[in-house]
Amino acid sequence: MKKLGDKILKNIGGVIVAIVFLVLGLIVGAIYQSKTPVLIDEKIRYSELLNWITTMSIGVIIGYYLKNKYENNKIIKNFLLEDLKNISVQLVTVKSYCFELRSVISFSEEQRKEIISQVNVLDKKITIFLNLLKDCDSSKHLEINETLINGLNSLNKKLTSDGLYENPIQQFYFDEIMSESSKFEGEVRKIMLNIIRNM
Amino acid sequence: MSMEIKYRINIAKDFSPYPAGRYRTEGKSSGEAFLNDHLMAKLFTAINQNVMLEVDLTGMNGYPSSFISGSFGKLTFELGKLIGKKEASELVLKHIAFVCNDSNAKVKAFTDEISNPITKK
Numbered sequence: 287m288k289k290l291g292d293k294i295l296k297n298i299g300g301v302i303v304a305i306v307f308l309v310l311g312l313i314v315g316a317i318y319q320s321k322t323p324v325l326i327d328e329k330i331r332y333s334e335l336l337n338w339i340t341t342m343s344i345g346v347i348i349g350y351y352l353k354n355k356y357e358n359n360k361i362i363k364n365f366l367l368e369d370l371k372n373i374s375v376q377l378v379t380v381k382s383y384c385f386e387l388r389s390v391i392s393f394s395e396e397q398r399k400e401i402i403s404q405v406n407v408l409d410k411k412i413t414i415f416l417n418l419l420k421d422c423d424s425s426k427h428l429e430i431n432e433t434l435i436n437g438l439n440s441l442n443k444k445l446t447s448d449g450l451y452e453n454p455i456q457q458f459y460f461d462e463i464m465s466e467s468s469k470f471e472g473e474v475r476k477i478m479l480n481i482i483r484n485m
Numbered sequence: 486m487s488m489e490i491k492y493r494i495n496i497a498k499d500f501s502p503y504p505a506g507r508y509r510t511e512g513k514s515s516g517e518a519f520l521n522d523h524l525m526a527k528l529f530t531a532i533n534q535n536v537m538l539e540v541d542l543t544g545m546n547g548y549p550s551s552f553i554s555g556s557f558g559k560l561t562f563e564l565g566k567l568i569g570k571k572e573a574s575e576l577v578l579k580h581i582a583f584v585c586n587d588s589n590a591k592v593k594a595f596t597d598e599i600s601n602p603i604t605k606k
Contacts, residue, residue, distance in 0.1 A: 395512075402505055402547035409547070409588050416589050435590045442594065446549035451511050 362422050363485050369415035370478050373434075374471065376411050380404045380445070381467045388460050392453040401450065405442050412438055423485065430477055437470040490582060491536035492527045497544030499523060504545060507555035516555020524556055531580045540595075542585040548594050557595055558602040565602065574600050 383404060387397060412434050420427045444466045449459035496504060500523055501514035508517050531538040542548070557577070565573035577599050583592040 398505060399503065402503070402549050406547035409590055413587065413589050431589065435593055438590045439594045439597065442548065442590075443550045446505070446547065446551060448507060448551050448554075450549075450551065451506060 359485065362418075363481060366415065366419060366422075366481055366485070367478060369411065369418065370474060370481070373408065373411050373415060374474050376404070376408045377467055377471055377474065380408060380441075381464065384445070384460060384463050390455065392455055393450060398450055402446055405438075405445055409438060409442075426480075426485075430480075433473055433477065437473045441466045441470050488535065488537045488580075490539045491534065492531050492538040493541065494523055494527060494538065495541040495543070497541075497546075502544055502546050504552040505547075505549045507551040511551070514552075516552040516557075516559065519552070520556040520560055524560065528560070528577070528580060532576065537580055537582050539582045539584055542583060542591045542595065543587050545591070548588075548591045550594070550598075553595055553598045554603060558598045561599050562602040570602075574602070 380401075383400065387393065390397070393401075416427065416431050416434065419430060441463075444459075444462045447459075449456060449462075452459065494500070496519070500519050504514045504516070504519065506512040506515040509515050527538050561573050561577050564577065567573075568576070578596065581599075583595055585591045
């Protein structure tokens with residue numbers, strides 16, 4: 287508080303000069319205005335009115351409509367990318383689970399059920415993503431829907447084929463799964479990129 | 486005009502929520518068991534009466550390809566030996582309406598199998 291007081295006292299000269307000039311300016315302005323009659327232009331200039339309304343409209347569009355649209359799109363985009371990330375994570379989980387079983391001679395009933403369940407979880411995550419995409423961007427939905435469903439069905443065919451019941455399990459069963467899931471992972475990444483770039 | 490849906494099968498409720506395997510030797514929820522105990526009779530009756538059979542896939546825990554191939558694939562494949570592959574696929578698809586509320590991929594997997602049945606025996 288004391289410091290502030292000292293600072294004001296130090297600059298008091300400057301403050302007084304500023305006030306003096308302000309008062310002088312006001313007096314000069316008042317004298318000039320009293321001697322010059324104020325002219326009111328009663329003519330309505332529609333071009334200026336139009337200009338003013340246009341400026342206001344553009345301001346409103348930019349301020350509310352475009353800004354809100356941009357922010358909503360950003361939120362939806364984040365949701366879609368989050369869903370795609372979940373699909374990728376689940377895909378890695380399925381792949382890792384199968385990779386862990388490479389040394390097994392034949393699958394137990396529980397292991398078979400687990401593989402089928404993992405694909406089911408993947409299917410559900412894809413359905414959630416596709417339903418959201420359909421609601422917010424139907425133009426992209428058709429193409430992405432086909433890519434994802436074909437990818438999932440191809441992987442499901444390899445994972446839950448007769449190879450699941452072979453005794454001993456053939457090595458190419460695992461090789462096909464690795465190849466198919468990597469291909470599918472690539473497709474998911476491409477879709478991610480497509481959404482980041484074009485939505 | 487679309488055909489009347491007269492028969493219905495909900496795989497999860499009427500058969501098993503965990504269908505898996507091709508042959509009965511691979512489990513009691515196999516494709517062979519579903520084909521012989523549920524699908525064949527209802528589908529042939531539907532074809533005979535010129536009505537539809539609705540197959541509801543909702544609630545199934547996955548859709549194992551060995552099950553699909555051992556049931557719908559096997560039926561279309563065997564029918565194809567009698568009336569021709571293309572005709573068999575068309576006939577089966579004409580009389581079956583698939584419904585699924587929880588997956589976008591299941592219906593396509595089943596219809597793809599009927600259109601192009603691949604079976605072991």
